[in-house]
Structure formats: structure tokens, C-alpha cells
Amino acid sequence: MxxxxxxxxxxxxxxxxxxxxxxxxxxxxxxxxxxxxxxxxxxxxxxxxxxxxxxxxxxxxxxxxxxxxxxxxxxxxxxxxxxxxxxxxxxxxxxxxxxxxxxxxxxxxxxxxxxxxxxxxGAEEPSPSSLLSLDELSYSALLQGVKLELTAVEFQLLKHLADNPGRIYSRNQLMTGIYTDNRVVSDRTIDSHIKKLRKKIAEVYADGELIHSVYGVGYKYEAE
Known part of the structure; x- marks a missing residue:
């Protein structure tokens, strides 16, 4: 090679x-x-x-x-x-x-x-779409063919991250992207949603993390 x-x-x-x-x-x-x-x-x-x-x-x-x-x-x-x-x-x-x-x-x-x-x-990296399927019209999320029971906010958070695998989002960027009504929320709100989303993902996907913390910056979606 x-x-x-x-x-x-x-x-x-x-x-x-x-x-x-x-x-x-x-x-x-x-x-x-x-x-x-x-x-x-x-x-x-x-x-x-x-x-x-x-x-x-x-x-x-x-x-x-x-x-x-x-x-x-x-x-x-x-x-x-x-x-x-x-x-x-x-x-x-x-x-x-x-x-x-x-x-x-x-x-x-x-x-x-x-x-x-x-x-x-590289060619060997699995396509995110083969792992995760998101339907914005029905707010349906399938992970390895298994439906995730997500709230509307959790779905939007997952979609925001998964639309650009590997890209790092700050908490402010996630808040702006998810809360389009300009409501005031804290960094801890995003962290709380991430924690719940990770728990639901872990119940279905045992091969590693999908949502990664980037110390001092924010979060990214990446299949391990």
C-alpha cells in the first residue's frame, strides 16, 4: 500500500x-x-x-x-x-x-x-446513512434498523450532529440550530439532552460511542 x-x-x-x-x-x-x-x-x-x-x-x-x-x-x-x-x-x-x-x-x-x-x-469508513436513518417529517430515527424513542429536541440534536459527521459543534451552535424560537437556554440544557440521547443510543448500539465530547469545545457525531 x-x-x-x-x-x-x-x-x-x-x-x-x-x-x-x-x-x-x-x-x-x-x-x-x-x-x-x-x-x-x-x-x-x-x-x-x-x-x-x-x-x-x-x-x-x-x-x-x-x-x-x-x-x-x-x-x-x-x-x-x-x-x-x-x-x-x-x-x-x-x-x-x-x-x-x-x-x-x-x-x-x-x-x-x-x-x-x-x-x-477513506473507502473503508462505513457510511453514516447505513448506520443511522433519520426522517425529519415523522421525527423517526432508526439506528441499525431499530427505532430510537426520541423527543423532538433529541431528534433535532441528533440530526444536527449526524448531518456533518466529524464536525465539531460548540454548545452555542447547537442551541442556535435546535431552538429556532430564540428561547434562552443554558449550556447545561444541551449537556442534559446529550446525556439522555447517549443513553438511548447505547441501548441499541453497543459498538462504541456515536456522540463524542470534545474537551473545552463541544460535541461531534462520529461512528467508531
């Missing part, structure tokens, strides 16, 4: 080298760029399988690189930031990144995230 190619755009040399070593140990081919503009040039030349992209870069920043890539391609992108508060901004801009990682992080976690994102885009 041909090695998958990862382009790491990171301006901290030691960190870039560490990521390269861990990725190469997992049988990935790795190219490193230490500037945003250089990273964009290499992406155009090499067409890598995935872009691991730091947010704060010399030349042009990671947001601009992501915007330029998304104008013409769906190359998987994992954004990296040293500031947790930037995550909400990244999510709000809806740039199309496939995942987000906050520094400091474990290199093993990065490798695991890279593999997960590549699996989502």
Missing part, C-alpha cells in the same frame, strides 16, 4: 520534528513547512493526503491557508491552536477544517486524530 502523505505546517522546529518522527513511525510520509505561504505552495505542488496546520504562522496564518485550500479542494485539514479560546472563532468561521487540536498535546493523540480523519475520508 502506498504511504499516505501528511503536510505539517508548523513554525516550531522541535515540535515539527517530533510530529514528523511520530507520523513516520506510523508509516506516513511527512513534509514540513515552517511558514503559511510555503505550506500553501507545498500543498499545491504535492497534493498531500492531509494537512496538519498550525493557526499562528509567519507569512500567512493558518486561517488564510485553510481558506485558500477550501476554495478548490477537500483535502482533510486538522487545525492546531495554542489558545483554547480560538476554537470558538474557528468553529464560527466554518472554514471547513475536519478537526481541531489544542496545544499542548500528545504526539500520539495527533497521530490518532490523523488516522481518524483519514479513515472518515
Amino acid at each position: 502506498m504511504q499516505q502523505h501528511i503536510l505539517v505546517v508548523e513554525d516550531e522546529p522541535k515540535l515539527a520534528a517530533l510530529l514528523r518522527d511520530y507520523l513516520q513511525a506510523s508509516d506516513f510520509q511527512v513534509t514540513i513547512a515552517d511558514r503559511g505561504d510555503r505550506g500553501l505552495e507545498l500543498w499545491q505542488q504535492l497534493q498531500p493526503d492531509l494537512l496538519l496546520l498550525d493557526l499562528m504562522l509567519p507569512g500567512i496564518d493558518g486561517l488564510e491557508v485553510c481558506k485558500e485550500v477550501r476554495k478548490t479542494a477537500n483535502t482533510p485539514i486538522i487545525m492546531v491552536t495554542a489558545r483554547v479560546e480560538e476554537i470558538d472563532r474557528l468553529l464560527g468561521l466554518e472554514l471547513g477544517a475536519d478537526d481541531y487540536i489544542c496545544k499542548p498535546y500528545s504526539p500520539r493523540e495527533v497521530v490518532a486524530r490523523v488516522k481518524a480523519v483519514l479513515r472518515r475520508g
Whole structure:
């Protein structure tokens, strides 16, 4: 099997080298760029399988690189930031990144995230529709052919997440998407609905989590 190619755009040399070593140990081919503009040039030349992209870069920043890539391609992108508060901004801009990682992080976690994102885009990843079927007209949800007994809010929450597998939603985004009447609800309300939804899913689906918590950010739907 041909090695998958990862382009790491990171301006901290030691960190870039560490990521390269861990990725190469997992049988990935790795190219490193230490500037945003250089990273964009290499992406155009090499067409890598995935872009691991730091947010704060010399030349042009990671947001601009992501915007330029998304104008013409769906190359998987994992954004990296040293500031947790930037995550909400990244999510709000809806740039199309496939995942987000906050520094400091474990290199093993990065490798695991890279593999997960590549699996989502690969042929071996099961289609979400084959696992979960949602009918918005009847508010009916079938998981592996078994009907889930969901409230209207739980159905809307599941649909909002499942419509974009792998995308991370903040609690504010989920509240805005579900409560269209502009009612005031708290973060705890979303957490409570997620807890109940997970319990109902677990009664039917024993192969792992479908709704994942992303620490300090929110939630995403992803079949394990």
C-alpha cells in the first residue's frame, strides 16, 4: 500500500520534528513547512493526503491557508491552536477544517486524530446513512434498523450532529440550530439532552460511542 502523505505546517522546529518522527513511525510520509505561504505552495505542488496546520504562522496564518485550500479542494485539514479560546472563532468561521487540536498535546493523540480523519475520508469508513436513518417529517430515527424513542429536541440534536459527521459543534451552535424560537437556554440544557440521547443510543448500539465530547469545545457525531 502506498504511504499516505501528511503536510505539517508548523513554525516550531522541535515540535515539527517530533510530529514528523511520530507520523513516520506510523508509516506516513511527512513534509514540513515552517511558514503559511510555503505550506500553501507545498500543498499545491504535492497534493498531500492531509494537512496538519498550525493557526499562528509567519507569512500567512493558518486561517488564510485553510481558506485558500477550501476554495478548490477537500483535502482533510486538522487545525492546531495554542489558545483554547480560538476554537470558538474557528468553529464560527466554518472554514471547513475536519478537526481541531489544542496545544499542548500528545504526539500520539495527533497521530490518532490523523488516522481518524483519514479513515472518515477513506473507502473503508462505513457510511453514516447505513448506520443511522433519520426522517425529519415523522421525527423517526432508526439506528441499525431499530427505532430510537426520541423527543423532538433529541431528534433535532441528533440530526444536527449526524448531518456533518466529524464536525465539531460548540454548545452555542447547537442551541442556535435546535431552538429556532430564540428561547434562552443554558449550556447545561444541551449537556442534559446529550446525556439522555447517549443513553438511548447505547441501548441499541453497543459498538462504541456515536456522540463524542470534545474537551473545552463541544460535541461531534462520529461512528467508531
